[in-house]
Amino acid sequence: LHxxxxxxxxxxxxxxxxxxxxxxxxxxxxxxxxxxxxxxxxGKGLEWIGFVSNAGSTYYKPSLKSRVTISVDTSxxxxxxxxxxxxxxxxxxxxCATWGQLYAFDSWGRGTLxxxxx
Amino acid sequence: QSVLTQPPSASGTPGQRVxxxxxxxxxxxxxxxINWYQQLPGTAxxxxxxxxxxxPSGVPDRFSGSKSGTSGSLAIGGLQSEDEADYYCAxxxxxxxxxxxxxxxxxxxx
Numbered sequence: 001l002h003x004x005x006x007x008x009x010x011x012x013x014x015x016x017x018x019x020x021x022x023x024x025x026x027x028x029x030x031x032x033x034x035x036x037x038x039x040x041x042x043g044k045g046l047e048w049i050g051f052v053s054n055a056g057s058t059y060y061k062p063s064l065k066s067r068v069t070i071s072v073d074t075s076x077x078x079x080x081x082x083x084x085x086x087x088x089x090x091x092x093x094x095x096c097a098t099w100g101q102l103y104a105f106d107s108w109g110r111g112t113l114x115x116x117x118x
Numbered sequence: 119q120s121v122l123t124q125p126p127s128a129s130g131t132p133g134q135r136v137x138x139x140x141x142x143x144x145x146x147x148x149x150x151x152i153n154w155y156q157q158l159p160g161t162a163x164x165x166x167x168x169x170x171x172x173x174p175s176g177v178p179d180r181f182s183g184s185k186s187g188t189s190g191s192l193a194i195g196g197l198q199s200e201d202e203a204d205y206y207c208a209x210x211x212x213x214x215x216x217x218x219x220x221x222x223x224x225x226x227x228x
Contacts, residue, residue: 038163046155046163046206048217058120061216094161100219104153104208106166111162 001025003096003109011090011116017083021109024077034059035072035079039092040111047092051099052079059065079085086116122146122207122220129226130197133140133195138223140190140207146218150210152190154183157204157222166205167192 007019021035036051049058052070060068064083071077083090094114097105123141127218130136140152154167165174167183170190180195190209207220 035215045204045222046157046208046219048208048219051217059215060216062214088175102165102168102174103151103210104165105155105163106165106168106174108162108164 001098001107003098003107005094005096005109005112007112007114009113009115011086011114012118013087013116014085017081017086017090017114017116019081019094019096019114020078021080022076022078023033023098032101033071036097036099036105037070037081038095038105039090039095040095041089041092049083050083050108088116090114091116121211121214121218122128122209124205124207124220124223126221127224127226129228130194131228132197132199134197135193135195136197136225137191137193138205138225140192140220142188142209142218144188144192145213146188146209146211147185148188149212152183152185153208154181154190154192155206155208157206158200161202163206197227199227201225 002024011017034051037049038069052058067084069082078088095110095111098107100106151169153165156166158162170185171183182193204222206222
């Protein structure tokens with residue numbers, strides 16, 4: 001699988017961060033995957049945000065749950081992240097990744113930096 | 119503060135064997151498998167070990183993982199300069215219904 005993140009690199013405080021991950025190399029319709037997002041603030045560790053299955057099952061980090069929506073569009077071979085009411089603390093490199101049959105994140109995108117600033 | 123605890127740093131000389139730990143609880147490592155990821159500087163993480171002790175194809179057998187109770191370990195044998203990276207453990211947590219990452223261990227090859 002090849003994954004590529006895309007979206008704005010700069011978002012204003014209180015607005016909604018929206019990112020898309022485009023999938024190639026395998027069928028996004030496969031029931032074997034969960035489609036996920038992980039972020040990494042500058043100089044810090046990895047933080048799981050959540051993932052979604054093709055059946056629509058979603059799991060989110062509890063502390064982000066009220067602000068996060070992850071969805072999948074199989075017809076476009078994409079899945080998306082929306083994070084509302086962002087603050088500077090949401091500044092990070094955002095990675096999309098697949099949770100597959102290995103029960104691990106086995107394919108990763110290269111990541112995209114999103115900065116929250118006025 | 120991460121629920122999975124890793125030492126912030128580790129070091130070794132070329133050819134040496136190093137180990138790093140990941141400590142959790144019964145709701146995560148105790149009841150589920152551990153995965154390990156390697157993140158080279160400026161790159162995306164890469165799956166190194168899955169289901170406690172299995173290597174994806176292409177990962178050298180110098181890398182090995184183990185789990186005992188609520189803790190896990192990653193060992194790197196025959197240390198090489200290109201192993202200098204950040205290493206993260208991760209596990210599913212049944213209580214939180216969430217994937218947890220450890221805080222990461224920065225490996226320095228002296």
